[in-house]
Amino acid sequence: MLRFFANAFQTKIQGNTLQLPEAVGTGYMKLIELPNGLQGILSDYTVHQDLLLTRTKITDDFYTLRFDEVLIPEVQAEGNIPKLAMHVAPVRSAVFLGSTKFDWMFFSTKGTRVKGINILFSRQWLEKFLEAENVGDMIKKYLSLKMSAFNYEPMDVEYKRFLAEIIGSQSDPALETLVIQNRIMLLLERFFTRIYHKMSDMHFDVKLSNGDINQLKEIERELVKDFSVEPPAIPQLARMAAMSPSKLKNSFKEIYGLPVYQYYQKHRMNKAKAMLLSRKYSVKEVGMELGYSNLSNFAKAFRKSFDQLPSDLLGR
Amino acid sequence: MREFEKPDFLQLFSLVAEATKSRATDHHLTINPAFGKGFAWAAVLPSGISVFVVDSLMSQDAGFKRLAGDDNYFCLQFSEQSVEAGAHKRFSNDLQSFVKLTHTINDEMFLLPAGVRVQTVAFFFNKDHFAAVIGKSVMDEMLTQHFPLLIQNNNLQPIATEYRVMLGELLVEKVEQPLRVNYIQNRVLLLLEKFIIKLHRKEDVSKKKVKRTDDETMRLMKVEALLVRNFEKAPPTIDELSRISAMSPTKLKNDFKSLYGLPIYEYYQKNRMIKAKALLMLGKYSIKEVGIMVGYSNLSHFANTFKKEYGHLPSELAARDGMLVYNT
Numbered sequence: 001m002l003r004f005f006a007n008a009f010q011t012k013i014q015g016n017t018l019q020l021p022e023a024v025g026t027g028y029m030k031l032i033e034l035p036n037g038l039q040g041i042l043s044d045y046t047v048h049q050d051l052l053l054t055r056t057k058i059t060d061d062f063y064t065l066r067f068d069e070v071l072i073p074e075v076q077a078e079g080n081i082p083k084l085a086m087h088v089a090p091v092r093s094a095v096f097l098g099s100t101k102f103d104w105m106f107f108s109t110k111g112t113r114v115k116g117i118n119i120l121f122s123r124q125w126l127e128k129f130l131e132a133e134n135v136g137d138m139i140k141k142y143l144s145l146k147m148s149a150f151n152y153e154p155m156d157v158e159y160k161r162f163l164a165e166i167i168g169s170q171s172d173p174a175l176e177t178l179v180i181q182n183r184i185m186l187l188l189e190r191f192f193t194r195i196y197h198k199m200s201d202m203h204f205d206v207k208l209s210n211g212d213i214n215q216l217k218e219i220e221r222e223l224v225k226d227f228s229v230e231p232p233a234i235p236q237l238a239r240m241a242a243m244s245p246s247k248l249k250n251s252f253k254e255i256y257g258l259p260v261y262q263y264y265q266k267h268r269m270n271k272a273k274a275m276l277l278s279r280k281y282s283v284k285e286v287g288m289e290l291g292y293s294n295l296s297n298f299a300k301a302f303r304k305s306f307d308q309l310p311s312d313l314l315g316r
Numbered sequence: 317m318r319e320f321e322k323p324d325f326l327q328l329f330s331l332v333a334e335a336t337k338s339r340a341t342d343h344h345l346t347i348n349p350a351f352g353k354g355f356a357w358a359a360v361l362p363s364g365i366s367v368f369v370v371d372s373l374m375s376q377d378a379g380f381k382r383l384a385g386d387d388n389y390f391c392l393q394f395s396e397q398s399v400e401a402g403a404h405k406r407f408s409n410d411l412q413s414f415v416k417l418t419h420t421i422n423d424e425m426f427l428l429p430a431g432v433r434v435q436t437v438a439f440f441f442n443k444d445h446f447a448a449v450i451g452k453s454v455m456d457e458m459l460t461q462h463f464p465l466l467i468q469n470n471n472l473q474p475i476a477t478e479y480r481v482m483l484g485e486l487l488v489e490k491v492e493q494p495l496r497v498n499y500i501q502n503r504v505l506l507l508l509e510k511f512i513i514k515l516h517r518k519e520d521v522s523k524k525k526v527k528r529t530d531d532e533t534m535r536l537m538k539v540e541a542l543l544v545r546n547f548e549k550a551p552p553t554i555d556e557l558s559r560i561s562a563m564s565p566t567k568l569k570n571d572f573k574s575l576y577g578l579p580i581y582e583y584y585q586k587n588r589m590i591k592a593k594a595l596l597m598l599g600k601y602s603i604k605e606v607g608i609m610v611g612y613s614n615l616s617h618f619a620n621t622f623k624k625e626y627g628h629l630p631s632e633l634a635a636r637d638g639m640l641v642y643n644t
Contacts, residue, residue: 129498174453185502189498
């Protein structure tokens with residue numbers, strides 16, 4: 001991964017560290033490989049130009065857990081930074097769990113300082129991590145369902161403290177691995193503990209049979225597969241899932257947290273945002289791609305989700 | 317006296333259960349009231365480290381012995397002991413808190429004497445457990461210099477502030493965390509990390525040798541334990557402490573600082589805030605209750621001091637964390 005960045009920025013990696021070239025920014029990205037099988041990239045840099053990082057999905061089953069503390073230059077009013085979710089990683093400080101099976105984007109505007117750590121681990125690693133835990137199965141079930149939805153939470157004092165201890169670690173190089181590994185394990189512990197609490201708050205119910213859950217996953221995939229065409233109607237989805245319409249609606253909401261259509265719409269808008277941010281498409285093209293023949297309907301829907309018009313986003 | 321052999325604290329745990337006729341479930345027990353009060357638990361972590369936690373006040377003596385073996389494990393033990401009022405004055409020191417490193421090549425005793433409140437966290441580890449995470453130079457330094465020295469001299473180290481958070485989190489009757497195993501393991505590894513780092517730092521400053529007898533160290537440890545025992549009441553004054561430790565105020569102040577790294581009052585204050593934060597994080601108490609538990613009758617003083625230490629107010633901790641319930 002670091003090698004890829006090196007290519008993109010046309011710089012060389014020295015040891016495990018990559019220094020950003022002057023044109024892009026000041027700072028570094030550093031690869032760490034821990035004895036417990038985790039890989040991570042530590043970074044601390046300030047960008048000199050708008051920078052968009054994207055990752056294209058691959059079929060390998062890896063998770064990435066990102067902790068990004070983002071300091072945006074003051075000229076930028078808070079209101080300009082809309083809430084982001086799902087396929088677009090937040091430009092605000094946040095903790096984000098993603099899967100390599102999904103596309104991912106990270107957009108930082110000129111002058112932004114990004115301090116963070118990105119931890120990469122495989123499904124097998126996670127299995128082992130949760131092996132001895134009573135709630136392990138529940139978390140795995142939750143993740144398998146939620147993976148396409150967003151898993152992100154605000155970066156609070158505690159996270160920042162661990163992060164600072166990792167990035168600012170001034171210890172003897174011989175002790176560095178020890179200190180970093182312990183902090184990373186604390187970050188993971190805290191993140192999954194909070195996922196678990198969130199789960200309990202949502203009354204995440206595992207009463208549904210595995211068969212039902214698999215059906216719902218099918219439905220979810222079907223729903224977000226292609227936004228350029230109308231989504232299937234509820235009765236049609238119910239037939240596909242072999243459930244009654246009301247059972248489908250209730251259990252979908254229970255698992256994905258939103259009613260079917262709202263869920264669809266949210267992901268549709270997230271995709272729109274991701275496409276716009278990539279700057280490869282015009283507003284019109286994005287609207288068309290997402291099945292809006294009427295552009296003003298698209299603009300309105302977009303504003304409803306993000307409090308700004310698609311054109312404002314591009315105009316930045 | 318009951319004996320066990322392997323560097324496995326589940327064995328000690330079963331012996332404690334047997335000796336106190338307490339019923340154990342899932343390696344947890346509440347001490348049978350006929351023998352005393354308190355609890356103990358043990359766990360074997362995925363890394364192979366086994367850990368034992370006890371908080372007891374026995375009405376009858378109980379003692380356990382680990383027989384020397386050739387397993388080549390170390391045992392790190394954090395212990396705080398205080399004699400309860402009314403108990404026999406059998407002990408010269410009525411308060412003790414220490415960190416002790418031992419090796420399985422020697423016999424070792426684990427005592428739960430009657431009338432003494434014992435709070436201990438102990439775990440076995442071997443060099444494989446940290447060979448992967450620390451560089452060879454530090455590893456050699458630990459295994460060839462610090463560890464043998466500590467073990468030979470039966471040297472007790474003070475329990476420093478940085479250990480207290482982790483110890484407090486482990487010294488509970490039952491760790492109720494969704495990721496229980498990882499939670500315990502992370503705290504154990506942090507204790508080990510701090511222990512190693514402290515030793516390593518000592519190496520760095522070993523040139524300027526501190527002149528202090530073991531006896532003086534013990535007395536300072538007693539002072540420290542008195543200081544952080546109860547935050548509800550005002551701390552003992554320097555004069556009182558100097559009388560208790562039989563040192564002049566100046567010597568006490570200087571030596572305390574060189575051993576614990578902070579002047580006496582700052583040390584007290586830091587621990588007080590650590591305690592306050594830990595209580596708040598439990599989510600069980602309101603800010604007001606926590607303030608009172610750490611001896612603040614004036615809540616705004618509490619809030620300001622808290623902010624000075626952590627950079628944010630207690631209420632911000634509650635709001636930001638989103639996990640805490642508070643009802644002021």
